Amino acid sequence: MSLLDIVVVGGGPIGIACGLEAKKKGLSYVILEKGPIVNSLFHYPSNMQFFSSSEKLEIDEIPFISKEAKPKKDEALEYYRRIVTSNKLDIHLFEKVLNVNKIDSSFIVKTNKAEYTGKNVIVATGFYDLPNLLNIPGEELEKVSHYYDNPHYYAGQKIAVIGASNSAIDAALECWRKGAEVTLIVRGPEVGQRVKYWVRPDIINRIEEESIEAYFNSTVKSIKEDSIEIINSKGETTSIPNDFVLALTGYKPNFKFLKKLGVNLSNDEKKLPEYNQETMETNVKNLYLAGVICGGMETHKWFIENSRIHAKMIIEAILDKK
Structure with missing residues (x-):
């Protein structure tokens, strides 16, 4: 050798x-x-x-x-x-x-x-x-992925995107444009400041016009086969119908x-x-x-x-x- x-x-x-x-x-x-x-x-x-x-x-x-x-x-x-x-x-x-x-x-x-x-x-x-795991019940389900590839896969589906970075925002916008019903879940009070400058206004506008539903100051509490449960900073829990979860948390x-x-x-x-x-x-x-x-x-x-x-x-x- x-x-x-x-x-x-x-x-x-x-x-x-x-x-x-x-x-x-x-x-x-x-x-x-x-x-x-x-x-x-x-x-x-x-x-x-x-x-x-x-x-x-x-x-x-x-x-x-x-x-x-x-x-x-x-x-x-x-x-x-x-x-x-x-x-x-x-x-x-x-x-x-x-x-x-x-x-x-x-x-x-x-x-x-x-x-x-x-x-x-x-x-x-x-x-x-x-990936940074969420460490919550249901994260092991097949519907959950920490990686995103192509929006075509999610067309016509209810999809939750977790995160506020470039990968999460890109996925949310692309999936919405291919016909997915997108919910964005963000731990902080706003879309990340490091998001690409030509993309950030796009996601903000889609949220403001309610094309994409966003939950700020919120985290996912659990994931089930047909829904997810999120909790906000006030301790209030919301259940959302869901088919797929993209946990793009870094x-x-x-x-x-x-x-x-x-x-x-x-x-x-x-x-x-x-x-x-x-x-x-x-x-x-x-x-x-x-x-x-x-x-x-x-x-x-x-x-x-x-x-x-x-x-x-x-x-x-x-x-x-x-």
Whole structure:
């Protein structure tokens, strides 16, 4: 088994950027991705449009040409796939990392298919795989989903969308436009301020004209086969007829995996991982973090646009050590 300079865990845009930078600098590497290329992006909603413009999603100044200023999901899939294939990056797809052990000065990375030894490990796994659960009765029902893909599925149905972020608002509007009867349930007093600026007025207008029914300052108390029960800040309970529930309440990094690696997390609700902001190296020597995983529960803090620089920072830190 050869000793690699770098093992990258995660084949999303930032993991790809790390592999590309490693190859440019002549370092041996492998990228391990548990699904297809940019697995998380692949599972985004079919009609998703990025908040960032295409040039801010570029890796290594490779041009990203899109039909509109803000690209759609399919355009991003095409862009990142072409980077991988045209640069012949060493990426192993549908290979899930099961365990990472540090023995002396190297890491043993075991997957469902093979085992790798690396001097350095970069964790670029994002947070899209673990939804924030509601932890309420009925959440396990088949009608409940924490992911949304295509509005056609919900046409003619009574659907409750839980959340006030971009994913929830996009789902509510798209499903309503395809003929669903949509109820929006928001924990706070208003639609989230971070909702895309061209979408937020749309949902507000649909709520004001009563095309979409919205319950603010409310949470879901329980979910039943044919209804949901919500409770507001006054303690008042309302039962709403319902066919499907989209609980789009956000996602979180795999903290269990980080702890197993030995990465320290802050003791507050943010669970921020410990790392050097100049090198991205964690408290575990030669173990680095890249991308949105650096933000802990502050999942709005890092995204492709501002974390693509992590690749260069990490590779430079590794080269400085050599």
